[in-house]
Amino acid sequence: MGGMWTGERVRLRGVEPEDWEGFRDLAHNTHDVRNADMVEPPRSAEGFRSWTAERAARPPGGEAFRLVIEVLADGAFAGSVTVGETDSRAGRFRTGIEVARAHRRRGYAAEATELVLTYMFAEQRHHKCEVEVYAFNDASLALYRRLGFVEEGRLRQHEFFAGAHHDVVLLGITAAEYWATHPRPSVR
Template sequence: MSDMWTGEKVRLRGVEPGDWEGFRSLARDTVDVRNAGLVEPPRSDESFRAWTADRAARAPGGEAFRLVIETLADRTFSGSVTVGETDTRAGRFRTGIEIARDHRGRGHATEATELLLTYMFAEQRHNKCEVEVHAFNDASLALYRKLGFMEEGRLRQHEFFAGSHHDVVLLGITADEYWATHRRPAVR
């Protein structure tokens, strides 16, 4: 059996209600949250349970979705990957990824992003993936550049947090660029 959602180290799966502790853990590190988006006030455990239950009840796919990254070795929550801001007419979408601190440096982000790009390019007929990365987020910039994303621009002093304004780097990869270094999925 061939499963396009499973790599050598991780698999992508839908959100389950029990994943709330993993999402709570991702939200507890201010630096990590800032790298992924916006720092918010602390939330209750019940809030995380309700948020995760709501995500678990949604069918993945469509315009925007989130998948859990699970390790194959011990089936633990490693992080999540998202798709959003899809433009089916132009064939573009945006993605983002969060990896738990104790799972970093193991190739989970690379493999999860490759699984997602393969799905979006091979099954959803998208032509381009875009990401926005804070200019100081060296790990994410290195990840996307390693995967073949090209820098397309910089939004100067675009975001405000930690007492000052920060640049955002725009990167993108086309389906042709991706397929130049990755195998297309087999039909059989």
């Protein structure tokens, strides 16, 4: 991996089979999982091993992919970032991020998201990135707003979990908005 995948604090890399414990640890805290996705029944260690091995065997890139966030200082698994729901005709894609509790509040999520945005805007010719965030997830809403995402709408009572319906906030950033505050990658 070169400079495009490495920031000041983290590096994005492909999923490796030995990352299964990091993904298992991300799934342990129901509150954390609920902030990003739906709570699923517990998975066995073997289930995590096979799930991670399958992702590690996938070819890089494509319409949807997941990368591990690795801490530069010590090589620790800090979380993952995903790209999905790509629409090459319209030039849109979606992204999401999970950071382990022990690695939060250190700028890793912001830096990993910026690395993905740079790649998707500069190398994949996408025009816009969209995210969906549960309205109660104040930390993620603040992160994306700090990065320049703009609230585009709210899906009222859109998802059901924890015994109630919850709103989903839609945010987006265009390539032009991103490049207005971030340097383009160098060809040298």
